[in-house]
Amino acid sequence: MSNNTHLNLLQLGSFFFGTFWVSIALILYCIQSHGVPSAGPWLVKTLKVCFWLYAGCALLVVVFQYHVIFDEEHLPVTECMPAWILSAYPFLALGPLATVLEYSQPQTSAIPIMVGGIVFQGLEWMTAFIMYTIYFTRLINSDLSESKRPGMYVAVGPAAYTSNTLVALGVHAPKVLPATFLGITSVPTGDLWKAFAVPAGMFLWLLGFWFFALATMSVPWWYKKLHFMLNNWAFIFPNVGLTVALIQIGKVLDSDGIKGVCSAMTVALVIACIVVAVMNVGAVWRGDVLWPGMDEDVEDMEGHGQKMRPD
Template identity: 80%
Template structure:
């Protein structure tokens, strides 16, 4: 998810330079390689131990990764649109339209709380509709807003639980606090969706869409959607600030866990939402801030990736009994890492 999200971020920078697209394409190719590698490895696991699939889907923590699998597919489709469509023919545009609806149907059938895939499906719709014929673009746009609505409302319910736990309990353990950045994602990607769909509305929607004749419907949609996206952006920034203060407060006790990856994916949503908003307002100063945030995220991705590889090599993560956020469902004794 983080690698794919970073590739999408690089595809829509407010300030560009020679080679930026190439860097983005390299990130996209790396994302594809990682996705296929992980799918092969997890398939081998389930083939060698058939009961592991059922246990994984019912595990109180591991089951949530089923949702992130579908999010990763969304980001791949997003990158295909950004990096592939400009270099190919109309056949890819039609293929992406079909993939969008097939994907939406699949996640409707298999989605589990907290509805991760729908939180990025609206964002996918906003980028796909740019190259679609008007009839298809309208359908994708309407689908994107309703799918995003499901994701946002489900996440809003989860926010209530999150706040309740923060008020009634202490902060998470220091090593798990980077996971607090997950709360940034729902508001960030919903803000991004509203602004992006609003910007595209005058180009996609007929002037008399919904039977409105007094004012062009696309302009009306944009006038409401962009402020709504701006309204949500400060909420996701507040979650970002809360997570950042919590991490800094306990930084002395931090050690690498897989919870470090939320440093990237949710904050990409925060950055993209800001890029979308200030592209509309045409503020060069804020665009510079977005570029600085992108550089920081690239550096963070490299740092987390290096720590992840090192932790796997040492047996600190992805080894039975060594993942602090993966309790043993069977209640067996903890195993030790390899020498």
Template identity: 30%
Template sequence: MNGDTHHDRKVSCRERLCQVTWGWYSMSMATGGIAVLLYNTPHQFTGLETIGKIVYIFNLVLFLTITFCLSIRFLSKSSALKESFQHPNETHFAGTCLLAFATIIIGAESYGTSSCGPWLQVALRIVFWIYLALAILEAVFHNWYLYHHHMASRQPFALVRLLPSFPAMLSGTIASVLAAKQPREHALPILIAGTTFQGFGFLISLFIYGEYFYRLNKSGLPQPSERPEMFIAVGPWSFTALALIGMANAAVEKFPPRYIISYADPSSGRTGAVTTGDIALVIAALAGIFLWATACFCLCIAIVSVLAPCRAFGGSGAPGMSLPYWSMVFPNTGFVIATIRIGQVLQSEAVLWVSSVLTVLQVAIWLTAALGTIWAVWSRRILWPEKVPQEKGGDKEC
């Protein structure tokens, strides 16, 4: 810091809290994702579930804290909410609130089922449909707003434009977790809705991928400070793979034996040896492997791009801690869980061990990002009014 003269003046806690933006929900997304990952990792040890519950509860506190800080910001200045949507970078991150909430829903199913009664399944079913309605509204109206105000011309980094449609896509991931514990009459519509909006979100992401790869080929890599956001590209492929396999696995039990197939021969009442759910699982597994390979490619490109500026690799030095570094956690968590699902469906112990190693690495990245954020806040590198122009996410003074 050059002199740090701006650090000498007093800044109230309220002023610092008013620097919290929509992008801070990426920390809750990441933390909730880690809690879900710890629950799903194939090689468990005594106490791991307890650790996962602690992380999940911590994420609840983190989500509420970020919401509280944003509320202070928006209530302190009447135009702050409007300005957050007018900022070319911050507006794209409004959807991270729903994404963080999605990890809370999945975590509640994972950790709450063994501790709560049947009421939890009813509550989660209701919350799923509420989440789906909010995700649809976010996808339609937020994208329309971005198109209407030509936000793409003010935000050249294409990948962040995935975020308004990402909550709808994550409906499939939620459905893959909830459907297995729901009664058949409720599981069927959840699975169909999950498939519908998983497909919608994934296809929307393909359109944005086209621009993203075109810009990489034409203009080269983004600025070093933006490169951690390249990990967002890992998300749609990974979450689609794990959602398809998870929903198909639930379909084996929840689909009637001749569901859909009976349309071709409605007069036949026979039960075939191969059911609709079996067919869905085979197709989903093969499609999941197909998608996983592309996710792995995007992951490798992002890793090399982020490491390239580091002095250890001959670069001039990596940028200091900022919110984009949290993009390295949530999408990669989806990649690790997708690897777990593939290992389970292929019954491959080798793949499962690889996923366990990836789990350890992912937790290490999460801890590094958390410690880096704490240090950056303490040293006034972020959440400091006069540092606003250098922060991603469009932080504003109250």
């Protein structure tokens, strides 16, 4: 592999650095859900500090990641994939993280976290919206190879997790926001916030489902060629956001039908997660992934026709 090719792979792979920060946010999410009810007020204060530290780190990641990509790499529009959104993924989990942190925080801390969750999620959504435009251009102008089609599910994530954020923050708003927040005295501000946020979340959920349907329609065309690649994990995380957002919508509407659909989606996700995990272990054991020339980077390597397997 030439030095230039190796550099290009590093630059393209840098898109995936954002997923590391999503993992950190999910760890904080789980600490709030499982640790706070059993711990003292010290953990509540710790999570408040962690939220803002994470937000600052996420902002630096998004700024510098895209700076490096824009400055060092010239990527053709015809090669655009939803993975180009991944550098903004650290903000994807900030909104949902804010929704679980705010109700255990004192009001002086809960309001800034709520506002921070909205604005940071908004940055992620607008970045994704811009990338959606480029992605649509690619879908119209060129075909997707079979190996890249599971990555289409990544496009579900921004709409799904933003929907979850809007609905959840809207539901909590009457409890968190003072009645005269922002100087509004005619109606309780929390109720007004909820009235706008919940319908907006429903609006975005259907967009996420549309991306899910597009990706799902493309899968049957290549199922006979199905083999594990690391982007197969896109079957899981974005669709978890779609499911969690629908759970929030089902609760706020008190709809038994929606709750039943959510149960079915949850079962399907658990099965999919187990299948992908087993395929992942098998692929590593056989040397089909994490080896030079045997992963999704094979199409970007010089001499990719000569694949290298471990003995």
